[in-house]
Amino acid sequence: MALKSSFGIVLVLILLCFIDITHGLSPKLFDVRNYGAIADEKTDNTQAFLEAWDDACAYGGRSRFYIPPGTFLLGSVSFVGPCEGTMAFLIRGTLKAGTQPHKFSTDTWIGFRYLSDLTVKGGGYLDGQGQVAWPLNDCSKNSHCGPFPVSMRFDFVNNSRIHHLRSIDSKNTHFSIFACYNMSISHVRITAPEDSPNTDGVRIGVSTKIEISRSVIRTGDDCISMLSGSKDIDIYDVSCGPGHGISVGSLGRSHGDEYVSGIRIRNCSFIGTDNGLRIKTWASSLYSLASNMIFEDIFMQNVRNPILIDQQYCPFPPCGNWGGSSSSAVQIKNVKFRNVWGTSSSKIAINIQCSRMMPCRNIELEDINLAYNGSGGAATSLCSNVKGFAFGRQRPPGCL
Incomplete structure:
Protein backbone atom coordinates (compact mmCIF):
# COMPACT_ATOMS: atom_id res chain seq x y z
CA MET A 1 0.00 0.00 0.00
CA ALA A 2 2.87 2.36 0.89
CA LEU A 3 4.53 1.58 -2.47
CA LYS A 4 1.35 2.46 -4.38
CA SER A 5 0.98 5.66 -2.40
CA SER A 6 4.57 6.68 -3.11
CA PHE A 7 4.13 5.93 -6.80
CA GLY A 8 1.00 8.12 -6.86
CA ILE A 9 2.84 11.01 -5.24
CA VAL A 10 5.71 10.74 -7.72
CA LEU A 11 3.29 10.69 -10.65
CA VAL A 12 1.54 13.82 -9.39
CA LEU A 13 4.87 15.60 -8.95
CA ILE A 14 5.89 14.69 -12.50
CA LEU A 15 2.62 16.06 -13.86
CA LEU A 16 3.00 19.27 -11.86
CA CYS A 17 6.53 19.71 -13.12
CA PHE A 18 5.35 19.22 -16.70
CA ILE A 19 2.63 21.85 -16.20
CA ASP A 20 5.13 24.28 -14.65
CA ILE A 21 7.55 23.77 -17.54
CA THR A 22 4.80 24.33 -20.13
CA HIS A 23 3.51 27.51 -18.52
CA GLY A 24 6.98 28.63 -17.57
CA LEU A 25 8.26 28.83 -21.14
CA SER A 26 9.48 32.33 -21.93
CA PRO A 27 7.16 34.42 -24.09
CA LYS A 28 8.15 34.09 -27.72
CA LEU A 29 7.68 36.93 -30.19
CA PHE A 30 6.41 36.21 -33.69
CA ASP A 31 7.00 39.43 -35.62
CA VAL A 32 5.04 39.52 -38.88
CA ARG A 33 7.96 41.30 -40.58
CA ASN A 34 10.01 38.13 -40.21
CA TYR A 35 7.44 36.40 -42.41
CA GLY A 36 7.54 38.96 -45.18
CA ALA A 37 4.99 41.53 -44.01
CA ILE A 38 5.64 45.04 -45.32
CA ALA A 39 4.12 48.20 -43.87
CA ASP A 40 3.82 50.14 -47.11
CA GLU A 41 -0.03 50.30 -47.32
CA LYS A 42 0.20 48.54 -50.71
CA THR A 43 1.43 44.99 -50.15
CA ASP A 44 -1.22 42.40 -49.30
CA ASN A 45 0.14 40.88 -46.08
CA THR A 46 -2.48 38.16 -45.66
CA GLN A 47 -0.15 35.24 -46.35
CA ALA A 48 2.61 36.59 -44.12
CA PHE A 49 0.17 36.98 -41.24
CA LEU A 50 -1.15 33.45 -41.68
CA GLU A 51 2.33 31.96 -41.67
CA ALA A 52 3.24 33.88 -38.53
CA TRP A 53 0.01 32.70 -36.91
CA ASP A 54 0.69 29.05 -37.75
CA ASP A 55 4.06 29.17 -35.99
CA ALA A 56 2.74 31.14 -33.03
CA CYS A 57 -0.21 28.81 -32.59
CA ALA A 58 2.02 25.73 -32.68
CA TYR A 59 4.33 27.09 -29.98
CA GLY A 60 3.59 25.39 -26.68
CA GLY A 61 4.20 28.38 -24.44
CA ARG A 62 3.16 32.03 -24.37
CA SER A 63 3.04 33.23 -27.94
CA ARG A 64 3.19 36.92 -28.85
CA PHE A 65 1.92 37.60 -32.37
CA TYR A 66 3.44 41.01 -33.03
CA ILE A 67 2.34 43.72 -35.47
CA PRO A 68 4.79 46.64 -35.13
CA PRO A 69 4.08 50.33 -35.78
CA GLY A 70 3.29 51.06 -39.41
CA THR A 71 0.33 50.54 -41.71
CA PHE A 72 -0.22 47.01 -43.00
CA LEU A 73 -2.71 46.23 -45.76
CA LEU A 74 -4.55 43.04 -44.87
CA GLY A 75 -7.14 41.00 -46.74
CA SER A 76 -9.84 38.78 -45.28
CA VAL A 77 -8.18 36.40 -42.85
CA SER A 78 -9.20 33.89 -40.14
CA PHE A 79 -6.89 32.91 -37.30
CA VAL A 80 -8.01 29.44 -36.28
CA GLY A 81 -7.18 27.34 -33.21
CA PRO A 82 -6.98 25.59 -30.95
CA CYS A 83 -3.41 26.60 -30.16
CA GLU A 84 -0.82 24.76 -28.10
CA GLY A 85 -0.35 27.59 -25.60
CA THR A 86 -1.71 31.02 -24.75
CA MET A 87 -1.84 33.68 -27.45
CA ALA A 88 -1.44 37.45 -27.30
CA PHE A 89 -2.26 39.26 -30.54
CA LEU A 90 -0.40 42.58 -30.23
CA ILE A 91 -1.42 45.35 -32.62
CA ARG A 92 0.93 48.32 -32.29
CA GLY A 93 0.43 49.65 -35.80
CA THR A 94 -2.55 50.04 -38.12
CA LEU A 95 -4.29 47.26 -40.03
CA LYS A 96 -5.98 48.56 -43.16
CA ALA A 97 -8.69 46.70 -45.08
CA GLY A 98 -8.84 46.53 -48.85
CA THR A 99 -11.05 48.71 -51.03
CA GLN A 100 -11.75 46.51 -54.07
CA PRO A 101 -15.43 45.43 -53.98
CA HIS A 102 -14.65 41.80 -54.89
CA LYS A 103 -12.39 41.56 -51.85
CA PHE A 104 -14.96 42.64 -49.29
CA SER A 105 -17.94 40.57 -50.40
CA THR A 106 -17.45 38.40 -47.32
CA ASP A 107 -18.72 38.47 -43.73
CA THR A 108 -15.30 38.70 -42.06
CA TRP A 109 -12.23 40.88 -42.34
CA ILE A 110 -10.26 39.63 -39.31
CA GLY A 111 -11.59 36.52 -37.59
CA PHE A 112 -10.60 34.43 -34.56
CA ARG A 113 -12.12 30.96 -34.20
CA TYR A 114 -11.91 28.01 -31.79
CA LEU A 115 -9.54 29.62 -29.31
CA SER A 116 -9.09 29.92 -25.55
CA ASP A 117 -6.92 32.24 -23.49
CA LEU A 118 -6.62 34.79 -26.28
CA THR A 119 -5.67 38.41 -25.68
CA VAL A 120 -6.01 41.05 -28.40
CA LYS A 121 -4.51 44.40 -27.46
CA GLY A 122 -1.77 46.88 -28.26
CA GLY A 123 -3.22 50.36 -28.77
CA GLY A 124 -3.28 50.00 -32.55
CA TYR A 125 -5.93 50.72 -35.17
CA LEU A 126 -8.31 48.69 -37.29
CA ASP A 127 -9.14 50.78 -40.34
CA GLY A 128 -12.01 49.14 -42.21
CA GLN A 129 -12.08 51.79 -44.98
CA GLY A 130 -15.85 51.56 -44.95
CA GLN A 131 -16.34 54.62 -47.15
CA VAL A 132 -16.00 52.42 -50.23
CA ALA A 133 -18.67 49.95 -49.04
CA TRP A 134 -21.37 52.12 -47.47
CA PRO A 135 -22.79 53.43 -50.78
CA LEU A 136 -23.28 49.78 -51.88
CA ASN A 137 -25.14 48.80 -48.70
CA ASP A 138 -28.89 48.62 -49.31
CA CYS A 139 -29.70 46.54 -46.21
CA SER A 140 -32.05 49.24 -44.89
CA LYS A 141 -34.34 48.49 -47.85
CA ASN A 142 -33.35 44.95 -48.77
CA SER A 143 -33.65 42.19 -46.15
CA HIS A 144 -31.68 39.87 -48.46
CA CYS A 145 -28.72 42.18 -48.94
CA GLY A 146 -25.31 40.63 -49.47
CA PRO A 147 -22.60 40.32 -46.80
CA PHE A 148 -20.23 43.05 -45.79
CA PRO A 149 -17.22 42.22 -43.61
CA VAL A 150 -17.21 42.60 -39.84
CA SER A 151 -13.93 44.22 -38.86
CA MET A 152 -13.08 41.75 -36.10
CA ARG A 153 -15.08 38.60 -35.43
CA PHE A 154 -14.80 36.12 -32.55
CA ASP A 155 -16.46 32.71 -33.01
CA PHE A 156 -16.20 29.95 -30.38
CA VAL A 157 -13.64 31.90 -28.35
CA ASN A 158 -13.48 31.39 -24.57
CA ASN A 159 -11.78 32.98 -21.56
CA SER A 160 -10.33 35.84 -23.57
CA ARG A 161 -9.82 39.61 -23.47
CA ILE A 162 -9.86 42.43 -25.99
CA HIS A 163 -8.62 45.80 -24.80
CA HIS A 164 -6.90 49.04 -25.80
CA LEU A 165 -7.79 49.01 -29.49
CA ARG A 166 -9.28 51.54 -31.88
CA SER A 167 -11.62 50.58 -34.69
CA ILE A 168 -12.58 53.14 -37.33
CA ASP A 169 -14.87 53.11 -40.37
CA SER A 170 -15.87 49.46 -40.39
CA LYS A 171 -17.67 48.29 -43.51
CA ASN A 172 -20.14 46.53 -41.22
CA THR A 173 -20.12 45.71 -37.48
CA HIS A 174 -16.86 46.61 -35.74
CA PHE A 175 -16.67 43.69 -33.26
CA SER A 176 -18.82 40.55 -33.42
CA ILE A 177 -19.02 37.95 -30.64
CA PHE A 178 -20.71 34.64 -31.46
CA ALA A 179 -20.82 31.39 -29.46
CA CYS A 180 -18.26 32.71 -26.98
CA TYR A 181 -17.91 32.28 -23.22
CA ASN A 182 -16.27 34.50 -20.60
CA MET A 183 -14.94 37.34 -22.72
CA SER A 184 -14.27 40.97 -21.91
CA ILE A 185 -13.91 44.05 -24.09
CA SER A 186 -12.53 47.19 -22.45
CA HIS A 187 -10.78 50.45 -23.28
CA VAL A 188 -11.75 50.39 -26.93
CA ARG A 189 -12.71 53.39 -29.07
CA ILE A 190 -15.07 52.73 -31.97
CA THR A 191 -15.74 55.40 -34.56
CA ALA A 192 -17.79 55.63 -37.74
CA PRO A 193 -19.92 58.43 -39.23
CA GLU A 194 -23.44 58.90 -37.95
CA ASP A 195 -24.90 57.98 -41.34
CA SER A 196 -22.77 54.88 -41.96
CA PRO A 197 -25.11 51.88 -42.38
CA ASN A 198 -25.02 48.78 -40.15
CA THR A 199 -21.84 49.80 -38.38
CA ASP A 200 -22.76 48.36 -34.97
CA GLY A 201 -20.05 48.83 -32.38
CA VAL A 202 -20.28 45.42 -30.68
CA ARG A 203 -22.75 42.69 -31.63
CA ILE A 204 -23.29 39.71 -29.30
CA GLY A 205 -25.13 36.47 -30.09
CA VAL A 206 -25.35 32.98 -28.54
CA SER A 207 -22.75 33.97 -25.95
CA THR A 208 -22.54 33.84 -22.15
CA LYS A 209 -20.68 35.88 -19.56
CA ILE A 210 -19.60 38.80 -21.73
CA GLU A 211 -18.36 42.07 -20.22
CA ILE A 212 -18.00 45.40 -22.06
CA SER A 213 -16.59 48.35 -20.13
CA ARG A 214 -14.69 51.64 -20.15
CA SER A 215 -15.19 52.28 -23.84
CA VAL A 216 -16.36 55.00 -26.23
CA ILE A 217 -18.58 54.01 -29.14
CA ARG A 218 -19.57 56.50 -31.85
CA THR A 219 -21.14 54.85 -34.84
CA GLY A 220 -23.99 54.72 -37.34
CA ASP A 221 -25.99 51.86 -35.83
Whole structure:
Protein backbone atom coordinates (compact mmCIF):
# COMPACT_ATOMS: atom_id res chain seq x y z
CA MET A 1 0.00 0.00 0.00
CA ALA A 2 2.87 2.36 0.89
CA LEU A 3 4.53 1.58 -2.47
CA LYS A 4 1.35 2.46 -4.38
CA SER A 5 0.98 5.66 -2.40
CA SER A 6 4.57 6.68 -3.11
CA PHE A 7 4.13 5.93 -6.80
CA GLY A 8 1.00 8.12 -6.86
CA ILE A 9 2.84 11.01 -5.24
CA VAL A 10 5.71 10.74 -7.72
CA LEU A 11 3.29 10.69 -10.65
CA VAL A 12 1.54 13.82 -9.39
CA LEU A 13 4.87 15.60 -8.95
CA ILE A 14 5.89 14.69 -12.50
CA LEU A 15 2.62 16.06 -13.86
CA LEU A 16 3.00 19.27 -11.86
CA CYS A 17 6.53 19.71 -13.12
CA PHE A 18 5.35 19.22 -16.70
CA ILE A 19 2.63 21.85 -16.20
CA ASP A 20 5.13 24.28 -14.65
CA ILE A 21 7.55 23.77 -17.54
CA THR A 22 4.80 24.33 -20.13
CA HIS A 23 3.51 27.51 -18.52
CA GLY A 24 6.98 28.63 -17.57
CA LEU A 25 8.26 28.83 -21.14
CA SER A 26 9.48 32.33 -21.93
CA PRO A 27 7.16 34.42 -24.09
CA LYS A 28 8.15 34.09 -27.72
CA LEU A 29 7.68 36.93 -30.19
CA PHE A 30 6.41 36.21 -33.69
CA ASP A 31 7.00 39.43 -35.62
CA VAL A 32 5.04 39.52 -38.88
CA ARG A 33 7.96 41.30 -40.58
CA ASN A 34 10.01 38.13 -40.21
CA TYR A 35 7.44 36.40 -42.41
CA GLY A 36 7.54 38.96 -45.18
CA ALA A 37 4.99 41.53 -44.01
CA ILE A 38 5.64 45.04 -45.32
CA ALA A 39 4.12 48.20 -43.87
CA ASP A 40 3.82 50.14 -47.11
CA GLU A 41 -0.03 50.30 -47.32
CA LYS A 42 0.20 48.54 -50.71
CA THR A 43 1.43 44.99 -50.15
CA ASP A 44 -1.22 42.40 -49.30
CA ASN A 45 0.14 40.88 -46.08
CA THR A 46 -2.48 38.16 -45.66
CA GLN A 47 -0.15 35.24 -46.35
CA ALA A 48 2.61 36.59 -44.12
CA PHE A 49 0.17 36.98 -41.24
CA LEU A 50 -1.15 33.45 -41.68
CA GLU A 51 2.33 31.96 -41.67
CA ALA A 52 3.24 33.88 -38.53
CA TRP A 53 0.01 32.70 -36.91
CA ASP A 54 0.69 29.05 -37.75
CA ASP A 55 4.06 29.17 -35.99
CA ALA A 56 2.74 31.14 -33.03
CA CYS A 57 -0.21 28.81 -32.59
CA ALA A 58 2.02 25.73 -32.68
CA TYR A 59 4.33 27.09 -29.98
CA GLY A 60 3.59 25.39 -26.68
CA GLY A 61 4.20 28.38 -24.44
CA ARG A 62 3.16 32.03 -24.37
CA SER A 63 3.04 33.23 -27.94
CA ARG A 64 3.19 36.92 -28.85
CA PHE A 65 1.92 37.60 -32.37
CA TYR A 66 3.44 41.01 -33.03
CA ILE A 67 2.34 43.72 -35.47
CA PRO A 68 4.79 46.64 -35.13
CA PRO A 69 4.08 50.33 -35.78
CA GLY A 70 3.29 51.06 -39.41
CA THR A 71 0.33 50.54 -41.71
CA PHE A 72 -0.22 47.01 -43.00
CA LEU A 73 -2.71 46.23 -45.76
CA LEU A 74 -4.55 43.04 -44.87
CA GLY A 75 -7.14 41.00 -46.74
CA SER A 76 -9.84 38.78 -45.28
CA VAL A 77 -8.18 36.40 -42.85
CA SER A 78 -9.20 33.89 -40.14
CA PHE A 79 -6.89 32.91 -37.30
CA VAL A 80 -8.01 29.44 -36.28
CA GLY A 81 -7.18 27.34 -33.21
CA PRO A 82 -6.98 25.59 -30.95
CA CYS A 83 -3.41 26.60 -30.16
CA GLU A 84 -0.82 24.76 -28.10
CA GLY A 85 -0.35 27.59 -25.60
CA THR A 86 -1.71 31.02 -24.75
CA MET A 87 -1.84 33.68 -27.45
CA ALA A 88 -1.44 37.45 -27.30
CA PHE A 89 -2.26 39.26 -30.54
CA LEU A 90 -0.40 42.58 -30.23
CA ILE A 91 -1.42 45.35 -32.62
CA ARG A 92 0.93 48.32 -32.29
CA GLY A 93 0.43 49.65 -35.80
CA THR A 94 -2.55 50.04 -38.12
CA LEU A 95 -4.29 47.26 -40.03
CA LYS A 96 -5.98 48.56 -43.16
CA ALA A 97 -8.69 46.70 -45.08
CA GLY A 98 -8.84 46.53 -48.85
CA THR A 99 -11.05 48.71 -51.03
CA GLN A 100 -11.75 46.51 -54.07
CA PRO A 101 -15.43 45.43 -53.98
CA HIS A 102 -14.65 41.80 -54.89
CA LYS A 103 -12.39 41.56 -51.85
CA PHE A 104 -14.96 42.64 -49.29
CA SER A 105 -17.94 40.57 -50.40
CA THR A 106 -17.45 38.40 -47.32
CA ASP A 107 -18.72 38.47 -43.73
CA THR A 108 -15.30 38.70 -42.06
CA TRP A 109 -12.23 40.88 -42.34
CA ILE A 110 -10.26 39.63 -39.31
CA GLY A 111 -11.59 36.52 -37.59
CA PHE A 112 -10.60 34.43 -34.56
CA ARG A 113 -12.12 30.96 -34.20
CA TYR A 114 -11.91 28.01 -31.79
CA LEU A 115 -9.54 29.62 -29.31
CA SER A 116 -9.09 29.92 -25.55
CA ASP A 117 -6.92 32.24 -23.49
CA LEU A 118 -6.62 34.79 -26.28
CA THR A 119 -5.67 38.41 -25.68
CA VAL A 120 -6.01 41.05 -28.40
CA LYS A 121 -4.51 44.40 -27.46
CA GLY A 122 -1.77 46.88 -28.26
CA GLY A 123 -3.22 50.36 -28.77
CA GLY A 124 -3.28 50.00 -32.55
CA TYR A 125 -5.93 50.72 -35.17
CA LEU A 126 -8.31 48.69 -37.29
CA ASP A 127 -9.14 50.78 -40.34
CA GLY A 128 -12.01 49.14 -42.21
CA GLN A 129 -12.08 51.79 -44.98
CA GLY A 130 -15.85 51.56 -44.95
CA GLN A 131 -16.34 54.62 -47.15
CA VAL A 132 -16.00 52.42 -50.23
CA ALA A 133 -18.67 49.95 -49.04
CA TRP A 134 -21.37 52.12 -47.47
CA PRO A 135 -22.79 53.43 -50.78
CA LEU A 136 -23.28 49.78 -51.88
CA ASN A 137 -25.14 48.80 -48.70
CA ASP A 138 -28.89 48.62 -49.31
CA CYS A 139 -29.70 46.54 -46.21
CA SER A 140 -32.05 49.24 -44.89
CA LYS A 141 -34.34 48.49 -47.85
CA ASN A 142 -33.35 44.95 -48.77
CA SER A 143 -33.65 42.19 -46.15
CA HIS A 144 -31.68 39.87 -48.46
CA CYS A 145 -28.72 42.18 -48.94
CA GLY A 146 -25.31 40.63 -49.47
CA PRO A 147 -22.60 40.32 -46.80
CA PHE A 148 -20.23 43.05 -45.79
CA PRO A 149 -17.22 42.22 -43.61
CA VAL A 150 -17.21 42.60 -39.84
CA SER A 151 -13.93 44.22 -38.86
CA MET A 152 -13.08 41.75 -36.10
CA ARG A 153 -15.08 38.60 -35.43
CA PHE A 154 -14.80 36.12 -32.55
CA ASP A 155 -16.46 32.71 -33.01
CA PHE A 156 -16.20 29.95 -30.38
CA VAL A 157 -13.64 31.90 -28.35
CA ASN A 158 -13.48 31.39 -24.57
CA ASN A 159 -11.78 32.98 -21.56
CA SER A 160 -10.33 35.84 -23.57
CA ARG A 161 -9.82 39.61 -23.47
CA ILE A 162 -9.86 42.43 -25.99
CA HIS A 163 -8.62 45.80 -24.80
CA HIS A 164 -6.90 49.04 -25.80
CA LEU A 165 -7.79 49.01 -29.49
CA ARG A 166 -9.28 51.54 -31.88
CA SER A 167 -11.62 50.58 -34.69
CA ILE A 168 -12.58 53.14 -37.33
CA ASP A 169 -14.87 53.11 -40.37
CA SER A 170 -15.87 49.46 -40.39
CA LYS A 171 -17.67 48.29 -43.51
CA ASN A 172 -20.14 46.53 -41.22
CA THR A 173 -20.12 45.71 -37.48
CA HIS A 174 -16.86 46.61 -35.74
CA PHE A 175 -16.67 43.69 -33.26
CA SER A 176 -18.82 40.55 -33.42
CA ILE A 177 -19.02 37.95 -30.64
CA PHE A 178 -20.71 34.64 -31.46
CA ALA A 179 -20.82 31.39 -29.46
CA CYS A 180 -18.26 32.71 -26.98
CA TYR A 181 -17.91 32.28 -23.22
CA ASN A 182 -16.27 34.50 -20.60
CA MET A 183 -14.94 37.34 -22.72
CA SER A 184 -14.27 40.97 -21.91
CA ILE A 185 -13.91 44.05 -24.09
CA SER A 186 -12.53 47.19 -22.45
CA HIS A 187 -10.78 50.45 -23.28
CA VAL A 188 -11.75 50.39 -26.93
CA ARG A 189 -12.71 53.39 -29.07
CA ILE A 190 -15.07 52.73 -31.97
CA THR A 191 -15.74 55.40 -34.56
CA ALA A 192 -17.79 55.63 -37.74
CA PRO A 193 -19.92 58.43 -39.23
CA GLU A 194 -23.44 58.90 -37.95
CA ASP A 195 -24.90 57.98 -41.34
CA SER A 196 -22.77 54.88 -41.96
CA PRO A 197 -25.11 51.88 -42.38
CA ASN A 198 -25.02 48.78 -40.15
CA THR A 199 -21.84 49.80 -38.38
CA ASP A 200 -22.76 48.36 -34.97
CA GLY A 201 -20.05 48.83 -32.38
CA VAL A 202 -20.28 45.42 -30.68
CA ARG A 203 -22.75 42.69 -31.63
CA ILE A 204 -23.29 39.71 -29.30
CA GLY A 205 -25.13 36.47 -30.09
CA VAL A 206 -25.35 32.98 -28.54
CA SER A 207 -22.75 33.97 -25.95
CA THR A 208 -22.54 33.84 -22.15
CA LYS A 209 -20.68 35.88 -19.56
CA ILE A 210 -19.60 38.80 -21.73
CA GLU A 211 -18.36 42.07 -20.22
CA ILE A 212 -18.00 45.40 -22.06
CA SER A 213 -16.59 48.35 -20.13
CA ARG A 214 -14.69 51.64 -20.15
CA SER A 215 -15.19 52.28 -23.84
CA VAL A 216 -16.36 55.00 -26.23
CA ILE A 217 -18.58 54.01 -29.14
CA ARG A 218 -19.57 56.50 -31.85
CA THR A 219 -21.14 54.85 -34.84
CA GLY A 220 -23.99 54.72 -37.34
CA ASP A 221 -25.99 51.86 -35.83
CA ASP A 222 -26.35 50.21 -32.41
CA CYS A 223 -23.48 50.98 -30.07
CA ILE A 224 -24.02 47.51 -28.61
CA SER A 225 -26.62 44.96 -29.72
CA MET A 226 -27.48 41.74 -27.92
CA LEU A 227 -29.11 39.15 -30.15
CA SER A 228 -30.61 35.72 -29.53
CA GLY A 229 -28.76 33.58 -27.00
CA SER A 230 -27.12 36.48 -25.15
CA LYS A 231 -26.90 35.58 -21.45
CA ASP A 232 -25.17 37.12 -18.44
CA ILE A 233 -24.03 40.30 -20.19
CA ASP A 234 -22.50 43.09 -18.07
CA ILE A 235 -22.04 46.52 -19.69
CA TYR A 236 -20.73 49.49 -17.72
CA ASP A 237 -18.83 52.76 -18.11
CA VAL A 238 -19.64 53.00 -21.80
CA SER A 239 -20.22 56.28 -23.66
CA CYS A 240 -22.52 55.90 -26.67
CA GLY A 241 -23.26 58.46 -29.36
CA PRO A 242 -23.95 59.06 -32.08
CA GLY A 243 -25.70 55.81 -32.92
CA HIS A 244 -28.87 53.86 -32.23
CA GLY A 245 -28.18 53.24 -28.55
CA ILE A 246 -27.84 49.91 -26.73
CA SER A 247 -30.33 47.33 -27.97
CA VAL A 248 -31.64 43.95 -26.96
CA GLY A 249 -32.84 42.30 -30.16
CA SER A 250 -34.32 42.28 -32.58
CA LEU A 251 -35.85 38.94 -31.52
CA GLY A 252 -38.28 36.44 -32.94
CA ARG A 253 -37.80 36.82 -36.66
CA SER A 254 -36.05 33.67 -37.84
CA HIS A 255 -37.15 30.99 -35.39
CA GLY A 256 -38.66 30.44 -31.99
CA ASP A 257 -37.03 29.86 -28.60
CA GLU A 258 -34.67 32.81 -28.89
CA TYR A 259 -33.72 33.54 -25.30
CA VAL A 260 -31.99 36.61 -23.90
CA SER A 261 -31.50 36.88 -20.13
CA GLY A 262 -29.30 38.27 -17.41
CA ILE A 263 -28.56 41.66 -18.99
CA ARG A 264 -27.12 44.43 -16.80
CA ILE A 265 -26.33 47.89 -18.17
CA ARG A 266 -25.06 50.46 -15.68
CA ASN A 267 -23.25 53.76 -15.41
CA CYS A 268 -23.49 54.50 -19.14
CA SER A 269 -24.12 57.73 -21.06
CA PHE A 270 -25.96 58.37 -24.31
CA ILE A 271 -25.19 61.56 -26.23
CA GLY A 272 -27.38 62.53 -29.19
CA THR A 273 -28.42 58.95 -30.00
CA ASP A 274 -31.58 57.87 -31.79
CA ASN A 275 -32.41 55.50 -28.94
CA GLY A 276 -31.12 55.02 -25.45
CA LEU A 277 -32.16 51.74 -23.84
CA ARG A 278 -34.11 49.67 -26.37
CA ILE A 279 -35.68 46.22 -26.46
CA LYS A 280 -37.07 45.31 -29.89
CA THR A 281 -38.95 42.30 -31.23
CA TRP A 282 -40.41 41.65 -34.64
CA ALA A 283 -44.10 42.40 -35.03
CA SER A 284 -44.56 38.96 -36.53
CA SER A 285 -42.61 36.36 -34.59
CA LEU A 286 -42.49 32.96 -32.98
CA TYR A 287 -42.30 32.44 -29.22
CA SER A 288 -39.16 33.72 -27.51
CA LEU A 289 -38.24 35.09 -24.11
CA ALA A 290 -36.35 38.21 -23.01
CA SER A 291 -36.09 38.45 -19.24
CA ASN A 292 -34.15 39.56 -16.17
CA MET A 293 -32.69 42.84 -17.35
CA ILE A 294 -31.53 45.83 -15.29
CA PHE A 295 -30.72 49.27 -16.72
CA GLU A 296 -29.47 51.60 -14.00
CA ASP A 297 -27.55 54.85 -13.43
CA ILE A 298 -27.96 56.00 -17.02
CA PHE A 299 -27.45 59.55 -18.33
CA MET A 300 -29.22 60.76 -21.47
CA GLN A 301 -28.42 63.94 -23.41
CA ASN A 302 -30.66 64.88 -26.31
CA VAL A 303 -31.76 61.28 -26.95
CA ARG A 304 -34.79 60.76 -29.20
CA ASN A 305 -36.13 57.61 -27.48
CA PRO A 306 -34.50 57.36 -24.05
CA ILE A 307 -36.51 54.31 -22.87
CA LEU A 308 -38.07 52.19 -25.60
CA ILE A 309 -39.66 48.76 -25.72
CA ASP A 310 -40.80 48.16 -29.28
CA GLN A 311 -42.69 44.97 -30.06
CA GLN A 312 -43.92 46.44 -33.31
CA TYR A 313 -40.46 46.46 -34.88
CA CYS A 314 -40.78 46.12 -38.65
CA PRO A 315 -38.00 47.72 -40.72
CA PHE A 316 -38.94 45.66 -43.78
CA PRO A 317 -42.75 45.91 -44.15
CA PRO A 318 -45.26 44.49 -44.60
CA CYS A 319 -45.31 42.64 -41.29
CA GLY A 320 -49.05 41.93 -41.03
CA ASN A 321 -51.72 43.58 -38.96
CA TRP A 322 -50.63 44.62 -35.48
CA GLY A 323 -52.75 42.95 -32.83
CA GLY A 324 -53.74 40.01 -35.00
CA SER A 325 -52.08 36.68 -35.69
CA SER A 326 -48.89 38.46 -36.70
CA SER A 327 -48.34 40.04 -33.25
CA SER A 328 -45.03 39.48 -31.54
CA ALA A 329 -44.93 36.27 -29.51
CA VAL A 330 -41.80 37.31 -27.62
CA GLN A 331 -42.41 37.44 -23.87
CA ILE A 332 -40.62 40.37 -22.20
CA LYS A 333 -40.59 40.23 -18.41
CA ASN A 334 -38.65 41.23 -15.29
CA VAL A 335 -37.11 44.43 -16.66
CA LYS A 336 -36.01 47.32 -14.40
CA PHE A 337 -35.16 50.88 -15.42
CA ARG A 338 -33.60 52.58 -12.40
CA ASN A 339 -32.11 56.07 -11.96
CA VAL A 340 -32.32 57.24 -15.58
CA TRP A 341 -31.97 61.00 -16.03
CA GLY A 342 -31.23 63.68 -18.63
CA THR A 343 -33.00 65.11 -21.69
CA SER A 344 -35.13 63.72 -24.49
CA SER A 345 -35.24 65.26 -27.97
CA SER A 346 -38.82 63.98 -28.41
CA LYS A 347 -41.88 64.54 -26.24
CA ILE A 348 -42.37 60.80 -25.65
CA ALA A 349 -39.44 60.08 -23.37
CA ILE A 350 -40.78 56.69 -22.23
CA ASN A 351 -42.36 54.53 -24.92
CA ILE A 352 -43.31 50.97 -23.95
CA GLN A 353 -45.26 49.28 -26.74
CA CYS A 354 -45.75 45.61 -25.95
CA SER A 355 -47.54 42.81 -27.74
CA ARG A 356 -51.28 42.30 -27.35
CA MET A 357 -50.69 38.58 -27.74
CA MET A 358 -47.90 38.49 -25.13
CA PRO A 359 -48.07 41.57 -22.83
CA CYS A 360 -44.91 42.65 -21.04
CA ARG A 361 -44.79 41.54 -17.40
CA ASN A 362 -43.14 42.98 -14.31
CA ILE A 363 -41.69 46.10 -15.91
CA GLU A 364 -40.38 48.54 -13.29
CA LEU A 365 -39.59 52.25 -13.53
CA GLU A 366 -37.74 53.70 -10.55
CA ASP A 367 -36.43 57.27 -10.17
CA ILE A 368 -36.84 58.47 -13.73
CA ASN A 369 -36.03 62.13 -14.50
CA LEU A 370 -36.20 62.88 -18.22
CA ALA A 371 -36.99 66.37 -19.49
CA TYR A 372 -38.08 67.30 -23.00
CA ASN A 373 -35.65 69.83 -24.44
CA GLY A 374 -37.99 71.07 -27.19
CA SER A 375 -41.02 73.34 -27.27
CA GLY A 376 -44.64 72.34 -26.80
CA GLY A 377 -44.79 71.22 -23.20
CA ALA A 378 -43.24 68.66 -20.92
CA ALA A 379 -42.12 65.14 -21.73
CA THR A 380 -44.74 62.40 -21.73
CA SER A 381 -44.86 58.61 -21.47
CA LEU A 382 -46.80 56.10 -23.53
CA CYS A 383 -47.52 52.49 -22.61
CA SER A 384 -49.52 49.70 -24.21
CA ASN A 385 -50.07 46.07 -23.17
CA VAL A 386 -47.73 46.23 -20.21
CA LYS A 387 -48.02 45.22 -16.56
CA GLY A 388 -45.62 46.77 -14.11
CA PHE A 389 -44.80 49.20 -11.33
CA ALA A 390 -43.40 52.70 -10.83
CA PHE A 391 -41.41 53.86 -7.78
CA GLY A 392 -39.80 57.09 -6.64
CA ARG A 393 -39.62 60.13 -8.88
CA GLN A 394 -41.44 59.82 -12.18
CA ARG A 395 -40.70 62.53 -14.73
CA PRO A 396 -42.51 62.28 -17.07
CA PRO A 397 -45.43 60.88 -15.08
CA GLY A 398 -45.41 57.11 -15.43
CA CYS A 399 -47.86 55.21 -17.57
CA LEU A 400 -47.61 51.95 -15.62
